[in-house]
Amino acid sequence: MNKIQVKTPIVEIDGDEMTRVMWQMVKDKLLLPYLDMKREYFDLQLKKRDETDDKITLQAAEAIKQYGVGVKCATITPNKDRVKEYGLKQEWSSPNGTIRAALDGTVCRAPILVKNVLPAVRSWKKPIHIGRHAYGDVYKNCEYRVPEAGKAELVFTSSAGKELWRGTIQDFNGPGIIQGIHNTDKSIASFAKACFTYAYDQKIHLWFGAKDTISKTYDSQFKKIFEQEYEANWRAKFKEAGLEYFFTLIDDAVARIMKTDGGLLWACKNYDGDVMSDMLGSAYGSLAMMTSVLVSPQGYYEFEASHGTVQKHYYKHLKGEKTSSNSVALIFAWTGCLIKRGELDNTPEVVEFARKLEQATLETVESGIMTGDLMLVATPSPKNRQVYTEEFINEIAKRLQQKLE
Ligand code: NAP
Ligand code: MG
Numbered sequence: 001m002n003k004i005q006v007k008t009p010i011v012e013i014d015g016d017e018m019t020r021v022m023w024q025m026v027k028d029k030l031l032l033p034y035l036d037m038k039r040e041y042f043d044l045q046l047k048k049r050d051e052t053d054d055k056i057t058l059q060a061a062e063a064i065k066q067y068g069v070g071v072k073c074a075t076i077t078p079n080k081d082r083v084k085e086y087g088l089k090q091e092w093s094s095p096n097g098t099i100r101a102a103l104d105g106t107v108c109r110a111p112i113l114v115k116n117v118l119p120a121v122r123s124w125k126k127p128i129h130i131g132r133h134a135y136g137d138v139y140k141n142c143e144y145r146v147p148e149a150g151k152a153e154l155v156f157t158s159s160a161g162k163e164l165w166r167g168t169i170q171d172f173n174g175p176g177i178i179q180g181i182h183n184t185d186k187s188i189a190s191f192a193k194a195c196f197t198y199a200y201d202q203k204i205h206l207w208f209g210a211k212d213t214i215s216k217t218y219d220s221q222f223k224k225i226f227e228q229e230y231e232a233n234w235r236a237k238f239k240e241a242g243l244e245y246f247f248t249l250i251d252d253a254v255a256r257i258m259k260t261d262g263g264l265l266w267a268c269k270n271y272d273g274d275v276m277s278d279m280l281g282s283a284y285g286s287l288a289m290m291t292s293v294l295v296s297p298q299g300y301y302e303f304e305a306s307h308g309t310v311q312k313h314y315y316k317h318l319k320g321e322k323t324s325s326n327s328v329a330l331i332f333a334w335t336g337c338l339i340k341r342g343e344l345d346n347t348p349e350v351v352e353f354a355r356k357l358e359q360a361t362l363e364t365v366e367s368g369i370m371t372g373d374l375m376l377v378a379t380p381s382p383k384n385r386q387v388y389t390e391e392f393i394n395e396i397a398k399r400l401q402q403k404l405e
Pocket of ligand 2: 274275
């Protein structure tokens with residue numbers, strides 16, 4: 001069989017642990033036998049980040065800017081345990097955080113729906129997409145462990161060297177903690193632009209929640225910028241398409257989400273998006289049934305899985321035990337990337353290949369062949385059969401082969 005040509009190189013960002021193991025299997029069994037695909041390869045496994053003083057992460061982000069489309073495996077964000085485990089020079093920052101900051105992008109996530117896994121929330125009929133602001137707030141914080149009694153202040157000095165503002169955070173009587181966070185009008189505006197664009201493309205409503213009643217300057221600024229973007233560029237378009245932009249308090253948004261039938265983009269501030277996307281992922285079935293894409297305002301895309309490196313399964317794997325880890329989100333990261341690449345390159349055969357791979361994946365699960373995480377949540381059926389990590393990918397490969405013949 002002639003291989004399908006992928007015109008422009010794809011930025012491939014490899015990662016850690018069990019997802020790294022699955023990543024290789026997906027390439028070997030589902031992609032490389034069929035695609036002639038050049039890759040700009042960046043190995044972001046923790047050891048390599050440590051060896052390069054994390055420069056490789058920035059290089060990967062630069063490559064996405066150069067080529068436009070990338071795909072990323074899950075990576076370890078080191079904590080104290082990991083520093084010990086891998087003998088690291090330091091506790092490097094989250095690679096996702098670094099890449100998101102470099103691209104000033106917004107992460108949009110959506111569940112991958114299959115007929116035999118019903119969402120935990122009965123009213124959800126259509127996907128609820130989450131748009132996570134991928135810049136700033138607690139992910140780019142400045143923190144200090146207050147050792148003793150004293151005064152903590154917030155000071156702003158202009159570039160011209162003039163102190164414009166000073167406020168007391170707290171007069172401490174004893175030890176405590178403080179944290180400074182920030183965001184920029186530019187990044188919030190990009191976030192708003194990305195959310196309106198995505199919702200309009202997908203023809204879904206847009207909701208945005210923040211805590212502007214408590215945070216009268218910080219969160220209020222988010223609300224204001226969203227309103228400005230809506231009024232300036234979207235009100236007429238949304239009306240014509242029958243779409244709604246709806247702002248409400250974050251806690252009210254959470255309450256309403258539990259009662260909606262879906263079909264909307266929920267724009268979330270950085271932390272809300274981190275937490276809520278995991279809740280949604282598991283309520284729709286499994287963290288491994290969720291797509292995730294970072295969209296920059298310049299139109300660069302990075303596709304990834306929304307789950308982590310599945311550490312516990314990896315330790316079993318290292319002991320030689322078989323695991324039943326789900327590769328669906330990793331496969332959809334690749335197909336999302338190939339579809340976008342094919343659209344940009346104007347190579348419909350690449351898009352068609354990716355769609356067939358998606359169908360082969362969904363049909364495998366719908367035929368009852370699934371990994372352990374899905375067995376727990378799938379509609380019971382005598383056809384259901386739990387398979388190991390590699391067997392699952394082999395089953396998809398079989399169906400893909402049939403579709404391509
Ligand atoms: P995780 O890797 O998402 O796994 C948490 C649990 O969810 C697993 O133990 C497993 O449950 C289940 N799970 C997640 N993905 C699965 C899959 N594909 N197939 C089957 N089950 C799956 O989160 P974590 O254990 O908290 O984090 C591990 C590492 O990942 C950390 O070092 C963290 O820094 C990193 N992380 C990376 C990213 C990223 O790069 N995008 C995101 C989050 C976390 P059972 O054990 O019950 O089977
Ligand atoms: Mg999270």
